[in-house]
Amino acid sequence: MFGRSWKTGVAAGAAGLVAALALGAGGAPAQAEDGVLKIGAPLALTGGLADEGKKQADVWKLWLEKVNAGGGIDVGGQKMKVEFIEYDYQTDGKRAGQMAEKLVTDDGVDVLMAPFGSGHTKIVAAVAERYQVPMLACVASSVSVYDQGFKYLFGTLAPNTGMAESMTDYFKAKVPELKKVAVYGRDDVFPKAMATALAASAEAGGLEVVYNELYAVGTMDHSAAISAIKAAAPDWVYMTGYTQDLILGRKQMADLGVEAPVVTMVTGPAYKEFTEGLGDLADGVTSSTWWHHSTAYTGATGAWDTTAGFYKDFTDAYAEDPDYVHASCAAAADVLVAAVQKAGSTDKAAVRDALAATDLLTFYGPIDFGDNGMNQGREMPIIQVQGDAIKVLYPAAIADAELQLVK
Known part of the structure; x- marks a missing residue:
């Protein structure tokens, strides 16, 4: 699979999650759409990190189903659709950077989600910084990724x-x-x-x-x-x-x-x-x-307002317990939505500034980015x-x- 997009529909009758193939390298570039939050994700869906990449893909699919059930997201009093566009970078770091660039230049994504691991996150973060696209890293905890002076990189894992x-x-x-x-x-x-x-x-x-x-x-x-x-x-x-x-x-x-x-x-x-x-x-x-499902956060912001609610939906969908990769990546999507809502648009600079000011509780736990973009330490x-x-x-x-x- 070269690419895949997942969309949340807000039109009448759009009850389920719609899967469609994204355009390959030879196709025409995707056009920007009004009222759509476009999230790009280079993922390791094959190769040595395929198990980890599948975890990210699975939980984002579940997250989109949850968002879709609510009719999309509210931004400035208007409903906005959400679309995930992913490409398999085959656990090849160089290809991860290439796929990230394609997502920005061809697909016109508003924000990037980082792949699994600190090493590949660092590669993709350099692309995000060059194009000034906000990026959420949900599975990178090494301080060496965040000490490069990146202004557009934010991570939901606390320092390792x-x-x-x-x-x-x-x-x-x-x-x-x-x-x-x-x-x-x-x-x-x-x-x-x-x-x-x-x-x-x-x-x-x-x-x-x-x-x-x-x-x-x-x-x-x-x-x-x-x-x-x-x-x-x-x-x-x-x-x-x-x-x-x-x-x-x-x-x-x-x-x-x-x-x-x-x-x-x-x-x-x-x-x-x-x-x-x-x-x-x-x-x-x-x-x-970084997380275990026995944590019991309530009153959270995002698709799930409790840890228990996330756990139930995940186990119902996949018949197994979620781990920290699932939780951190779902929370990263919640953080992104909160930033877009605070910015009132998908303007990249405004979303970046809203991310930098993030201080909220998700079902996964508190998210409070430090000066280097990392979530603050906790037990x-x-x-x-x-x-x-x-x-x-x-x-x-x-x-x-x-x-x-x-x-």
């Missing part, structure tokens, strides 16, 4: 550095005998940042970092590194990467007999693909995430696979289980 600090503090308190940690991270923007942050927070917390290495993108065998980790005899193994990296790493840890009471894989257990791919080997693995859940369930360990306000050491 806070995750490492809270996790170190939590495990030290729960496992007093924990002394040594091994850190093994993918050499990519987000996983590298998380590995670096964890090693720093562990050392600051008095733990000994007995192994600290990165692995190349595309690594298909972790056995040499895992053998070295085993020899270092850590109490805590902390690995970062994307789902398939972590599945392979956990299997090879079992094959090579690595036995550590605490095993963390960021952000593996946040995804059902991780637990489904590992079965019993996922049991006991911990992680950190983020620590989770663990326990049997067939994902349990929340921290913070105490939403915890539903105690830490279990890996057997």
Whole structure:
């Protein structure tokens, strides 16, 4: 699939979500439409990040159905239709930038939604900045993406550095005998940042970092590194990467007999693909995430006014629990609508200024962009696979289980 557009209809009889193919590269450019908010999204629908890209596509489809049911959005007392236009960039960073440029120059989108991951978000953000198009990033948490001086980039995830600090503090308190940690991270923007942050927070917390290495993108065998980790005899193994990296790493840890009471894989257990791919080997693995459906926000702005309402609609539609990718990306669409409503139009500069002034509560949680465009830090859940369930360990306000050491 090269492209796809999803539209919300406000005319009489437009009851469902209408799917249509967007014009390919050889077609005539799309013309600007009055009364339509056009959102462009380069997505990884094939390739190594296809699972993650599908999550974004699925939740935006659900969001559009919700908006459509209400007849569109109110802007200055008038109803405005909403259209999503997406292109598959095939998990190729260079192509992500090309698809973003096509969305701006050929399709005339009013705003861009960033793809999955900090690395590809950074590429697309450069395009958005060049054309001065507001961009919402819902799955990019590395500060290195937001320290480039971009004025049109805004992200709904809080900085990932806070995750490492809270996790170190939590495990030290729960496992007093924990002394040594091994850190093994993918050499990519987000996983590298998380590995670096964890090693720093562990050392600051008095733990000994007995192994600290990165692995190349595309690594298909972790056995040499895992053998070295085993020899270092850590109490805590902390690995970062994307789902398939972590599945392979956990299997090879079992094959090579690595036995550590605490095993963390960021952000593996946040995804059902991780637990489904590992079965019993996922049991006991911990992680950190930006959101969990047990949060109970009410009185929120957007398509869903409660966390529970979003959870019900999502599980009804997809028969599975939503994760932080779904929630953050749906909230990003809510934030965009609020900014357009505040601006009173789709004027890009006015929407950008309204985004910069955002301070609102969504079903996902509070959104308050800092000077660099990132959502402000807050307590983020620590989770663990326990049997067939994902349990929340921290913070105490939403915890539903105690830490279990890996057997």
